[in-house]
Amino acid sequence: MEWVFIMNRMSSQGSSAAQRRRMALGVVILLLVDxxxxxxxELTSYIFKRQDYNKPFFSTFAKTSMFVLYLLGFLLWRPWRQQCTGTLKRRRSAFFADAEAYFTPCTTDSTVNNCLVRSLITPDVLHTSKSSCTSSKKQRVRFSNIMEVRQLPSTQALEAKLSRMSYPAAKDHEAMLRTVGKLTITDVAxxxxxxxxxxFLANLSYQEALSDTQVAIVNILSSTSGLFTLILAAIFPSNSSDRFTLSKLLAVALSMGGVALVSLSSMDIPDGxxxxxxxxxxAGAMLYAVYIVMIKRRVDREDKLDIPMFFGFVGLFNLLLLWPGFLLxxxxxxxxxxxxxxxxWTYILINGLIGTVLSEFLWLWGCFLTSSLIGTLALSLTIPLSIMADICMQKVRFSWLFFAGAVxxxxxxxxxxxLCHYNNWDPVLVGLRRVYAFICRKHRIQRCxxxxQPHA
Known part of the structure; x- marks a missing residue:
């Protein structure tokens, strides 16, 4: 998209020192999120086991409903308010209409010249071009009287206008440019x-797991959502990068082996x-993978979906539609x-506001400052942190099967x-091809x- 190029051009104005500070700040934020x-x-497990309030559905409903606080952005965030009032939509319509007017149909030579002057030359440049024409005799430069004019289609009018916009003009339209290609409020809802x-079901499964076993085991098994995502994306591909490869098969096999060992170690817990x-x-990992794959099929690019608005509506619909679950x-x-x-109540509110609402906002901010790859890799640090928390705070002793499966x-x-970040990268296949080529080359040398030898 053209607006992405404009925004990238504006964001590249900072120095390398500022970029390093952004990266450092992003890493610190992601570590804080972990x-x-x-x-x-740990606090959820403490509420379930130590406070004798084992209510996973109530905990999930309360914390997920707090996402509705994101909808306060319609009061505090100007672009959201403009979408509600239609101001931004009218500005976008006027902007696009003005862009399409750049290449109106031209019928005569005079209109062609006028169109070219208006679209290609600003008044200052036009003045300098006239002065240069007066001095053309001294420079002895001759121009051909024949010119070729090609009229661009209206679909490329926006590209033409954006390419001619100066940095201050693009800055004035920054809010509008960020909404180009984004889903509307109705679509997000x-x-x-x-x-x-x-x-909700994915988070409910996670809460149910915390009520039955240790936090470390839950986090390790929940991290298999990435593997379920690879499998489901291969079955229901949304683009060409979702094809199944040998490297993904190796990752799935490695994860399944670790899951089996961790599950065997959890059998030592009494009462089954x-x-x-x-x-x-x-189950929670699989449901989260279903959520990721299906939303990727509905939204082809992540920048089209306003993530805070999405979570805000998730909290609203959770609050309005899922309360009959209490009666059931x-x-x-x-x-x-x-x-x-x-x-x-105090623990649940603190856990919901900080552990759910604030943590999601900080994680999105950390991914914006660094990259989506670093943000995803930072999630894996919850595994060693949860192991240390269980050992130090709850005095849990894990067997060797647990550590053998965690690795x-x-x-x-x-x-x-x-593999998800680098699309179509299959290092296992590349390695097998190189080994095969090496063996074939060695075989040909031996055959030669x-x-x-008989000739010698």
Missing amino acids: VIWVASS KISFFFCFVW KGVIGSLWSL LHYTGLEAFELPSQLV PVFLSFFIATL DMLL
């Missing part, structure tokens, strides 16, 4: 409506809750409805992230030596 997420998981149920917690963790779970006996104590899961997360 700490917040691990602390949020529709996508949020369809995906709020999958998002460790196995149930592992199954809940895998209460009368079926799966989770009796009970209001928490004042202390537990391949940790490595497969890195591999899956790199055998043929030359």
Whole structure:
């Protein structure tokens, strides 16, 4: 898109020192997010087990509903307000109409010349061009009277206008340019409506897992969502980069082996809750992968979707549509409805505001300052942090099977992230081809030596 080029040109005005400061700030923010997420998981486990308030549905509903705070952006963020009032839409329509007017149909030679002068030459340049024509005799430069004029289609009018805009003019239209290609408020609300149920079920599975097993086991098994994403993207591809490769197959096999070892280590937990917690963790990872793959099929580019607005509508629909779940779970006996104590209410509010709302905002900000690859790789740091938190805070002792399974899961997360970032990269296939070429070359050399020996 042309507006991406304009915005990249404006963002490249900073020095390298400023870019290094941005990168350092982004890394610090992502590390802070990892700490917040691990602390949020530990606090949730503490509420379920130590405060005797084992209500995963209530906890998920309360924290997800707090996403509605993002909708305050319609009061505080000017571009959102302009979308509501239609001001930005009218400015965009006028901007595009003015761009299409750059290449109006020309019928005569005089109109052709006028069109060329208006679109290609500013008044200052026109004045200098006239003065240069007077001195053309001294320079003895002759121009041909025959010119060729090619009229560009109206579809390229926006490109032509953006390419001629100066930096101050592009800065004046910055808010409007950022909305070019973005989904409207209605489109974002529709996508949020369809995906709020999958998002809620994925988080509910994570909360159920925290109520049954340790935080470290839950985070390790939840990190397999990247592998489920690779599998589902190969089955339901949204573009050519989602094809299945040998490297992705190796990452899946490595992760599945680690998951098996971690699940075996969870069998030491009494009452069989460790196995149930592992199954809940895998279910949450699979649902999150479904959410990622399906939303990628609905939105082809991530810059088209306003992420804070999306989460805000997810919280709103969660608050309006999912409250009947309390009645269903209460009368079926799966989770009796009970209001928490004042202390537990405080924990849930702090956990929701900091561990859910603020952490999502900080993670998006950290990805903006660094890159999506660094932001995704930073998620893997929750695995060692949660292990250390369980060992130091809850005095949990893990078996050797747990650590033997944590290593391949940790490595497969890195591999899956790199394979998703670098599209169509298959290092395993490249390595096998090089080994095959080396073996074939060696075989040909040996064959040539055998043929030359009789002649010698």
